Amino acid sequence: MHQSSPFANATNLQSGAGSSSSNAGRATAGSGPAPISQSPEAPKLRVTDLPDVDEPSAWPAENDEMRIDEPDELPPAGLFDGVQVFPGDGLPMETRPLIGALEPMATLRAEYENGSQSFVKQIDWLMDQGWIGIRRTRGDGDCFYRSLAFAYIEQILNATEPQLAALKALSILDQMPSQLKAVGFQELVFEDFHDAFADLIKAVVEPRVDGRLLTISSLLKAFNEPETSNSVVMYLRLLASAHIKGNPDSYAGFLLHPETAESMDPESFCNNFVEAFGKEADHVQINALSSMLKVNINVAYLDGHDPNGRVSYVKFQDAAEDPDTEPVNLLYRPGHYDILDRRSEDPIPLLLE
Amino acid sequence: MASRAGSATALRRLMTEYKQLTSQGAPDGMFTAGPISESDFFTWEALIVGPKDTPFEGGVFPAILTFRPLPLFRSSLLPSIPILPHDTYPHGGHLPWTCTLLHTNGSGRQPSDYPLSPFKMKFDPPLFHPNIYPDGTVCISILHTPGDDPLQYEQASERWSPVQSVEKVILSVISMLAEPNLESGANIDCCKLYRENRAEYERIVRQSIREQLGL
Numbered sequence: 001m002h003q004s005s006p007f008a009n010a011t012n013l014q015s016g017a018g019s020s021s022s023n024a025g026r027a028t029a030g031s032g033p034a035p036i037s038q039s040p041e042a043p044k045l046r047v048t049d050l051p052d053v054d055e056p057s058a059w060p061a062e063n064d065e066m067r068i069d070e071p072d073e074l075p076p077a078g079l080f081d082g083v084q085v086f087p088g089d090g091l092p093m094e095t096r097p098l099i100g101a102l103e104p105m106a107t108l109r110a111e112y113e114n115g116s117q118s119f120v121k122q123i124d125w126l127m128d129q130g131w132i133g134i135r136r137t138r139g140d141g142d143c144f145y146r147s148l149a150f151a152y153i154e155q156i157l158n159a160t161e162p163q164l165a166a167l168k169a170l171s172i173l174d175q176m177p178s179q180l181k182a183v184g185f186q187e188l189v190f191e192d193f194h195d196a197f198a199d200l201i202k203a204v205v206e207p208r209v210d211g212r213l214l215t216i217s218s219l220l221k222a223f224n225e226p227e228t229s230n231s232v233v234m235y236l237r238l239l240a241s242a243h244i245k246g247n248p249d250s251y252a253g254f255l256l257h258p259e260t261a262e263s264m265d266p267e268s269f270c271n272n273f274v275e276a277f278g279k280e281a282d283h284v285q286i287n288a289l290s291s292m293l294k295v296n297i298n299v300a301y302l303d304g305h306d307p308n309g310r311v312s313y314v315k316f317q318d319a320a321e322d323p324d325t326e327p328v329n330l331l332y333r334p335g336h337y338d339i340l341d342r343r344s345e346d347p348i349p350l351l352l353e
Numbered sequence: 354m355a356s357r358a359g360s361a362t363a364l365r366r367l368m369t370e371y372k373q374l375t376s377q378g379a380p381d382g383m384f385t386a387g388p389i390s391e392s393d394f395f396t397w398e399a400l401i402v403g404p405k406d407t408p409f410e411g412g413v414f415p416a417i418l419t420f421r422p423l424p425l426f427r428s429s430l431l432p433s434i435p436i437l438p439h440d441t442y443p444h445g446g447h448l449p450w451t452c453t454l455l456h457t458n459g460s461g462r463q464p465s466d467y468p469l470s471p472f473k474m475k476f477d478p479p480l481f482h483p484n485i486y487p488d489g490t491v492c493i494s495i496l497h498t499p500g501d502d503p504l505q506y507e508q509a510s511e512r513w514s515p516v517q518s519v520e521k522v523i524l525s526v527i528s529m530l531a532e533p534n535l536e537s538g539a540n541i542d543c544c545k546l547y548r549e550n551r552a553e554y555e556r557i558v559r560q561s562i563r564e565q566l567g568l
Binding site for chain 2: 188262
């Protein structure tokens, strides 16, 4: 799905160097019920009766998968819906970690060396710009949301004053429940997802259950536990949906069905392409999240289209009141988002922790 | 499908929904719903009152709601998760080992993907209705995620996402009882009869309700 970018005016898009073509993705979801008031009558079982959730089980399993060097066989095309296989990536996305360790951009370059030279040129250009690292995500339709959430929290951890950055983020998050309710979401549909995201950020300031503050290593671990990781993805989906539903005029004309390009109303667009798990994100959703989280997002488009090997950036700059805020930098290859980094590997303690 | 949600997320969410349904009741008392037993929060029963001014008026229809993928987790080898007061669990209030077992079975599947994935709903005994399969399984767009199109739903039809809930689905099913969707029929014979001989369709439905009530 290609759209040229008529979206720029309404949503603060700014094209960077090179061409300004952009690719579309998809996302999904549901309708907002009216909030229901609480009755004092107690049911037999209460939510607080539930045990806390903190299963450490997922990470070792993911690790095992990471060690696989070659797939037994590649799946026939189309076997896994929404799973992208990139040249040389070697593994079908489904067996990849949800979010991987930082790796040198040179490894991505090597994967394209026997393929498209226009991609190689663009990768070289990115490396010249200082983007020497990439953190890959699983291509499961949630890669944009997962990348953004990870990079957003990682940026807090890497801030000059992480505690200050965390408190700033938490104060923004505190406003979310009322915005979600305002567009009709029941508290029960978002409270667990909200907590999953907020608890990670809180852990920058206050020790977690294990008595330790959040580190890049524990963040990576959390993002590879499906329970936490997918709750965070779902929360970002609800935030994007809330912004679209709450600002229908800003989005009028841009809510297009990703396949038919038919215009859609906010309710059914969000139901189908924002709130539903596993539906890819496009400009609309990126813009909505940039606005909700007040974070600038730069997306570098690695599309092999520029004859001079330059890479276009699309910048979502909705953290207007603080233009100096370092943006989150993502790498887009048609159908997939990863995280760009100026380092080529994680700090060594990460792997030993 | 790879693992996505976890049973703990599903359990927490289902507890919250149950709590709301119990404390507030359904609108106009149109249905009740809750877990069949406290030892299995992932199987619910709903009792749905036949909507007024439809052939279903006067009936009460039981349906089973299943919140875990079938048939994988039907296996009696898998222990169910006991719902006990918080402090009766060992290990500082965490789910007991059975939960880990459920989490890490060979295929990497989860016992419940709810609410990322929808639940299944089956009338037992089956209802004679254009959008209900002869085995009682309800076929309605709100119980399918976007792109999951067994019956080529219209694009505008409402889909499953985690913002839906048991309550919203059952309310949709109730309005489906009143107004069948012939564009995506699940019981072809019933669709045909509904289209060609509505009076006979209504007679069969009323007859089955009388039989159910033992009249």
